Amino acid sequence: MMVTTLLRILRRTFPWLLAALVVTPAWPSDFLVHPVSAYSGSIDAILWVTIAISIVFFALVVGIMAFVFFRFRAKKAGEEGVRIHGNVPLEIVWTVVPAIILVALSIWAVDVFNVELNPPESTLIVKVTAYQFGFDFSYYESSPNFQGAQTVTVHNICGNPAAFVKIRSLGVKTHGHFEIPQGVPVRFLVTSKDVIHSFWVPAFMIKRDTVPGLSSDMWLTPTTVGTYPVKCAVLCGPGHDGMRATLKVVPKAEFSSWLAAHKTLASR
Amino acid sequence: MSETAALAQPHHDQEEHRGGFRWTNWLFTTDHKKIGVIYMLVAFFFFFVGGALAGVMRAQLAAPDLHLVGNTTFNGLVSMHGTIMIFLWVMPMMSGLINFVMPLQIGTRDMAFPRLNALSLWIFVGGGIVLFSTFFLGMPTAGWTSYAPLSVNDPHEVGMDVWILGIEMLGISSITTGLNFVVTIMRLRAPGMSLFKMPLFVWSTLVTGWLLILAMPAIAVALFAVFTERHFGVDFFNAARGGDPILYQHLFWFFGHPEVYILIMPAFGIISEVIPVFSRKPIFGYKAMAWSMIAIAFLSFLVWAHHMFTSGMDPRLTLPFMIMTMVVAIPTGVKMFNWLATMWKGKLYFELPMVFAFGFLVTFALGGFTGVMLAIIPLDLQLTETYFVVGHMHYVMFGGSVLAIFAGLYFWFPKITGYKLDHKLGLWHFWITLIGMNLAFFPMHWLGLLGMPRRVANYDPSFAASNLWVSVGGFIMGLAQLILVANFIITMLKKQRCGTNPWNSVSLEWSTATPVPPHNFDVLPQVTEGPYHYGIPEEESSTKEQARHG
Structure with missing residues (x-):
């Protein structure tokens, strides 16, 4: 309190x-x-x-x-201080x-x-693939109980460098824009196709570099519905400043229908 | 001592022809003082080149959607601004001051290896020319950090290779310079000057020398590896063929972090010289000041991965790096408090060097606090790679190193030339620089916090107001430096001699004639007292106080 x-x-x-x-009058309107x-x-x-x-x-x-500026200022030439060594x-x-x-x-x-x-074992998983100059997003879910599910190595998975995550594809892939549900833990597995980029959502106050050949991860539970910019933060070439995406946090029900709509789009 | 005295025999007295300027006297000189002056002149040239690059960048960033320069050019400006300011301005400027002052402060006739010193200088000038040529051959566009694989794929074929060559040359120059500093200090001190009777500027040089020797090879290796990957297909950093892109970052920052202490350590030395002289008091806690520099230098090799918290290295390994980084803040804090305590009960004279030292204390403190914020991993994951970092490092590099350079310049200018720089112009220089730099660098912190990445040529319209302010501040700061140039010219034309020891300092460089004779000292000085023998003994002063009150 x-x-x-x-x-x-x-x-x-x-x-x-x-x-x-x-x-300065340069205060941003939303500080x-x-x-x-x-x-x-x-x-x-x-x-x-x-x-x-x-x-x-x-x-x-x-x-x-x-x-000291006011109290110990010399008043005339030739004055000496006190010889204190420490x-x-x-x-x-x-x-x-x-x-x-x-x-x-x-x-x-x-x-x-x-x-x-220490991410939870069962989460929604968004695979982020960065490239010059954009982001792709594909959806998976993870659970330790999956049988025969696709198993993915997360090279530097938090707390356990050589562990595996068992994940199952949800069959949805988007480009430049993606959505995640409010109040559900989401884990991002980030990688890159070419040079090093960074997956940064300023509103979440966290970023992870996307490194070719590595699958790094971060996770969070969004609490507030809204649309947030995603930016690349590591200099990656001439298109660096325009390397953007948008993220929308939506209520759970809305997310399910969004996911379903994209699934049928993908299957068609 | 006889051995070192023999080493220090004057060996170039004959080459000096008194009266009349001969350029060969400068080109073939092995005199540490002339070498120092050449370093400083070349460094000042590049200060303005680097500043001009920043000017173009800030013009491009003055409004959100300007297109003054293309994105590739912008990335080139970013890379060259950083490269020039670090390798061709602060490093050689410090090197110049050290070259001129340090042998005088330890009471010797020259560096331990005067010819090697000349070689270092001209390799540095060569490296500078090579780097400057990238403006015509195509600037590198991967940033001064030059992360692989971006630097491997850099489209500017020639420019990137030339840049690597230039940095390798500067690396060789720095390593030999570092060796020269260390050997000179260890072997050529005047009789009676034990290690703990050295001025702190000499201590800072000793520490910087070691940092140069130990850190520069790492970047030499890293960039050589990039070069082999670019041309011979040696896939050190190519993940598709079993390489590791993060390896480059480990190599780079193993150099990169000690490098920032290479830039700030001599600044600590300068401030530690200036404050006692103008407070008329011994430095407070001399031994702690020397040991804290050693501690900071030692720790600087154990913190490199704090630049890489988001890189994808094992997150568990980041924790020890955070803790080591926090530890650096302790000796740095000790230095701050000791400087403040030095002024306590002193008699302060606000001559120009002291004014700049005051500015240093304020801005360097700010840079220190943001440094601690960046050390905290959860905060770093938000703040790293953003304008917050740009703000932090400019507070440390400009508010720290460059303000200290100015303090040192105003302080030793009378020793170098025999003339004092104009006080009024110096104050204008100080205030306009200080206001400009705070306008330019302070808003960067919240820009980064709110989501503006570094090294972007365009940005969200919501950041427009702050960015305009940053640009305006930058231009003010740049213009202020013209006052310094004007001050140089006016002072050199006026030719008003100010005497051998205008600041009434007790360290050895002021005990010899000005201009300094080629052999420095007619008789090598004998050292009996510590370097900061200022002030009246405490007992005397307290009896005086009593007498006044009683």
Whole structure:
């Protein structure tokens, strides 16, 4: 409760704190990323806490600088300061305090990232194939209980580098646009046909590079219905800036009919 | 000490003809001071070339759907801007300052290997010319990182190969320079100057030297492998034939991360020289300052994969790299606090070097915080490969290295030329640069956070306002550098001598005549005290305080 209130206050005041640093009318109309999956929500929290800690330390640095600027300014030529070579207890303090904060941040980060490392066994699977300059999407589902299903190696599957995922094709393949259901875990297996690209959905706050010969993966559970841009994030050639796709998160029922419609399209 | 004294015998006094400029005196020189000056002049030329490239890019990006340059050209600009600013501006500029200052600071007559030093210089100039030729032969378009397989398939056949040749040449130059730095510092220090009596700029040079020696081979190997794959079909990085594209990234970043410390380490040294002189106080926690540089340099070889969290490497391996990266923040924080503490109870003189050091502390701190944010894996997966990274690295590289270079330049200019740069023009240079750079680099953070990838020639209309601001800030920053050039010219024309030691500094480079004689010192100095012997002893000052209050 405390944390969420704190976060809300931070989000409200942040642009003003920032404006103190750079006076600019260039604020984007929509300043914040709105988390649209459970995972991106936890990233958002860690982001704002890190920013808050940074602001505190930055204020400390600038505050000390402002103080010494006024308090210890020489008034005439030839003045000398005090010959102090150091202060061991003080130095220990500013070594240990940041260390503690960094350890705490690391633990939190590992905790958040652990979720991403352990995908559920049964999910909807979207295979993303990047190429110069676009994305193809094909639909599968996975379950450990599939008998004789197509088995796919995920080279660097999270938590188990050489494991296999048992998947079954849903017979749907799209190009440039794809849809996923709200509230259902979705796993993306990403690869590339030519050079390295990256599959990035900014609204989900996560990306994975698509590497030829590798099948990397990431997963998430979308929580908010909407249409989100997909972008390539790794320089991949002259068409890099136009390498886009769109993703639509739709309610479960709508997704089923969308999938069915595409299946009949494919079978025809 | 007798052995090192013999090594340091003056050996080029005869070649110096006093009075009258002869270009052969510069072309065939082995004098560390002239070599330093040539490095700096060439570096400044490339600073403006690299800046011009950024200018074209920011013009293209000033509005969402401009088509000033084609996409291939844009990618070429991206690649060459990065290459030039890193390899042909910051590195040689630091090299120039170190070449000029370091042998003087340790009280010796030249580098340990003066001819090798000249060779390094001219290989560097050659590499610069080779890289410059890509503007006519076709620019490489795979970015300064040149990731395989994109760099293997680069359509600009000749340009990419020429670029690889140029970087290999610069690599050789850097390795020999690094060796020269290390041997000079280890063997040629003035009698009495133990390691922990060296100025911190010398410490930073020693650490940079080691980084150059250990890191540069990795990029030499990586680019050589790209070259063999391009022409001889050796499929190191071709997945279809059993190669591994991610191997390139491991090699590149094993060089790439120490490289950023190669760029920032001398900056730490410069700031550590400037702050004590203008605070009239010894550096706070000298040993911690030296050890923190060693620690940062050591750690820099253990963090390379933090550039690759999204690459597809085993995610479990990313965790140790995150933790090591976090650890880097600790010695860096120690340096920040020690600089601040150095000013505490000092008597601060806001001469130009100090003004730039102040600017450095603010902007480098900002770059440091965004660095910690990028180290946190879950955040990195959103922020990496976006404008956030562009913002972060420009705060560190421009707000860190380049502001420190300016501080060093204003600081040592009187030693190099005998003239002080104009104070008023220097202040204009500082403020316009600072405002321009913050306008240009700060909005990049939220652009990246909101979803603008880096290295794009066009972008969503929703990012238009911020991008316009970035472009305007960039142009302001670029124009500010003309003030610096004007300051050079005016100062050199005015010819107002400022004396041997205008800042009243105690380190050795100021103890000899200006301009520095070819053999540096008539008598090699004897070192008895530490490098920052400023201020009045604490007991004395407290009795004075008591007297005043009592």
